[in-house]
Amino acid sequence: MHGTERFTAAVHQWLLGMFSPGAAHIAEMVLTGLAYLAFFAVAGLALVYLERRIAAFFQVRLGPNRVGPFGLLQTVADALKLVAKEPIGTKKADHFLYSLAPYFLIISSLMAISVIPMGAGFSAFDIDVGVFFLIAVSSVGVLGILIAGWGSYNKYSLIGALRSGAQMISYELSVGLSLLTMILLVGSLRFSDVVQAQSDYWLIFKGHIPAFIAFVIFIISGTAESNRTPFDLVEAESELGAGFHSEYSGIQFAFFFLSEFINMFIISAVAATVFLGGWMPFHIGDLEGFNHIMDYIPGPVWFFIKTGFIIFLMMWFRWTFPRLRIDQLMKLEWKYLLPLNLLNILLMAFFVWKGWYL
């Protein structure tokens, strides 16, 4: 039994001791929801800080270092400022859609994050079709962007939103197909099974060539999914002002901003879970001694190290590559990533059929 499992069991017992079973169940749900909301805020702020700091190092600057030790409280101060600011809308905006849009993004991110196991038995709900659910829910987010662009009554917002729609429709395919490649190897869409299948080797080593290709495709299309440079046509500062969130200010802007970073976290967490073993420590086959040493590092630590690595990779992309044009974006997906992905699935299916994996 893992530490995280013991922790959840202990909380469960404690609540059962205090309330009736029904009330304990509700209390558990409320606690989980609050924990996720808190995690959402903290992770979002931490990622903004990290992004700014890492960007600074890439440009041989120092970055935020004034508020708190090493500038750690800078993003907290920024968030407080945004909360205190007056929301200034536009007169002709469709007010219902305009104020609805941020919640679409936030809720879709929250739902997506809830299926990712951060430790053994440490996800809000572990359903049979976890991977499918995640892909489905994360594409609801684009609806928020489209609504925001439409509701703002601003041409730049609308252009940004439509670009986002085109981008999401294309790259969703690659994300799904590259995950499907790995699902062929695991044989289950449940996230806990995906992680459990990596207890001897991580999937990227297990499936060697096709798994590596799928990983690269997933990272590329995942970067596009989370609308980050070089695929940030949605907000392209130099062309569209701030794209779909040009007209938003105050707390609503903060929602968009946070959900963008949370989306990055989700994509990285999925990449870490499906390709790099999630919370599973680094194991090599049945080398008992080595595996045992690795087990001393708890699961969540492994999970966050791997996720952090992918996040760093995505930040590295951001400060290296120039933005793609919309036609280049479409070309990359439909002429390169998609055919390669389909070929890769065939290759993986062949490998699985022949048993050529570790």
Next chain:
Amino acid sequence: MGYFSDIIHGFKTLLTGMKVTGKYFFNARKEIITQQYPDNRDTLTFPERFRGRVDMPHNENNEHRCTGCQACEIACPNGSIEIIWDRVLNPETGKKKKAIEKHIYHLSMCTMCNLCIVACPTDAIVMTHEFELAAYDRSDLTFVLNKPGSKLMAGVEE
């Protein structure tokens, strides 16, 4: 197969780019170029080509190198340099010669573009490292660069 070689070439170029930025990131600790300005005011270091306000260096005999040719005045796009000159009788040769009376520099109009320094044929003016130039009165932003009683350094005109 152009298709696959394109892909491989694409990845190679991407990795080259990442190598360049990665080098900067992993060496960032050693070569950070921003300075914590108000904190390190005493130990501030300047890059070689830093452009502060224009000044005219004088040597210990209160001599400068400005011949009053007005090249800087013509070169200045904003008209921030104004030279008042006169023909002064040279006692040795008995000839009248052009010499500056006042080299007036209006900092309020200067954009630190360096064009006057480039234009100067005798290297009489330089960009200093002085950059804390705020003043309470606009008249404080007008400087006379040549010191009172200064004269042309011997041998500059040859």
